[in-house]
Amino acid sequence: MSDSFNVCAALLAASLAFVSPLRAQNPSPAPATQTPRTPLIDLNESVAFEVCPHTGMMGSSGTFGLKLMMTYSSFSLELAGEQVIGRTANLYPVSINAVLNLATHGRLIPYGAVGAGLWLTVPVNALGAETVSTLGMNFGGGARFFITRAFGIRLEAKQYFTTISDSRGLKNDLLFFQEVSVGATFLFH
Amino acid sequence: MTTTSLLSRGALLLALVAPPAGSAGAQARYEQSLSLSAGLYAASGFGTNFYTSGRYNYFIPGTRWFIEGSLGVGSLTSKVMSSVTKAQIFTSDNLVTYEFAGAFDYAPGGALPFFLFGVGGVREGEETHFAGVLGIGKRVALPGFLGSNALGFRYDIRDQIFSQVINNSDPFIVHNITATLGLQIYF
Numbered sequence: 001m002s003d004s005f006n007v008c009a010a011l012l013a014a015s016l017a018f019v020s021p022l023r024a025q026n027p028s029p030a031p032a033t034q035t036p037r038t039p040l041i042d043l044n045e046s047v048a049f050e051v052c053p054h055t056g057m058m059g060s061s062g063t064f065g066l067k068l069m070m071t072y073s074s075f076s077l078e079l080a081g082e083q084v085i086g087r088t089a090n091l092y093p094v095s096i097n098a099v100l101n102l103a104t105h106g107r108l109i110p111y112g113a114v115g116a117g118l119w120l121t122v123p124v125n126a127l128g129a130e131t132v133s134t135l136g137m138n139f140g141g142g143a144r145f146f147i148t149r150a151f152g153i154r155l156e157a158k159q160y161f162t163t164i165s166d167s168r169g170l171k172n173d174l175l176f177f178q179e180v181s182v183g184a185t186f187l188f189h
Numbered sequence: 190m191t192t193t194s195l196l197s198r199g200a201l202l203l204a205l206v207a208p209p210a211g212s213a214g215a216q217a218r219y220e221q222s223l224s225l226s227a228g229l230y231a232a233s234g235f236g237t238n239f240y241t242s243g244r245y246n247y248f249i250p251g252t253r254w255f256i257e258g259s260l261g262v263g264s265l266t267s268k269v270m271s272s273v274t275k276a277q278i279f280t281s282d283n284l285v286t287y288e289f290a291g292a293f294d295y296a297p298g299g300a301l302p303f304f305l306f307g308v309g310g311v312r313e314g315e316e317t318h319f320a321g322v323l324g325i326g327k328r329v330a331l332p333g334f335l336g337s338n339a340l341g342f343r344y345d346i347r348d349q350i351f352s353q354v355i356n357n358s359d360p361f362i363v364h365n366i367t368a369t370l371g372l373q374i375y376f
Contacts, residue, residue, distance in 0.1 A: 053289060055307075062308060062310075064289065083317070085318065085319040124317070148250050
């Protein structure tokens, strides 16, 4: 009995002696590799440029315009020009805007913007009338929704205001205009 | 209507709608195109004149939609106005149009046309009008034409709808119709 017990104990010790080092050499199982999900748009990646043709309404007048943007991370610098088609005059606001992107990853990028520029009011078919230029400011917000890495849709609402004075400079009027626009945006890196 | 005629009409409709095999077409391979078109512009009340336009298209990948920006140049010359009434309505006869539109092309390789809607500016002399634009058209790929697979031709019919005032008249709605044929290059 004691012999068989000794044999069993020896076999057990021997198996442990062989197995233990093998176990110790086995590398621990590697954790499951997770490929990082790259967002469709990453404004932190590099400086991005955008071209945004758009259309909309300012008051009851139709508008067409083009915006050129340079973006890095949350901040964008924007040059905007547009035509507001009126019945008696056309308005051409040209402005430089600072844009704060409220998101830098993903498809949807909401933003707020503020800027200033020059407003050119060009009368239509009014004899003797001259182009009037005034300084104006604007602020507003919107969102860009990217369908692909290079193309998206842009919605925006803005408040414009400017002052005009009569020809003798005796009276100043503060004018407010609201604009809603929709457009496309093409993104380049 | 008999079952046979119903079936034959259904088959005809399917043949029109379904793109032919192997004609995944330019939309699948290219994302953008430029085209140059020429044709006629019928300005309501002024007559019909020659018209040319350049168009840029962006085909949204994975969809049947594309967007278009276009610029067109034409004339408002009217023989009736100039020879009979001697009237000059606008400061010049120059016509410039620009459009910003979206289009749905259900069957890029099939026979059905695409449908387009958007907005545009119609500049008549010094006056500019904000217009709604409706249209249909067709892009036909020309594989192997001039040794390239990136060429095609297209036809477009557009209706530019806007409100017009002439000589202090009450505003009235006009429909200016364009019909053009053009050459398109994809890239």
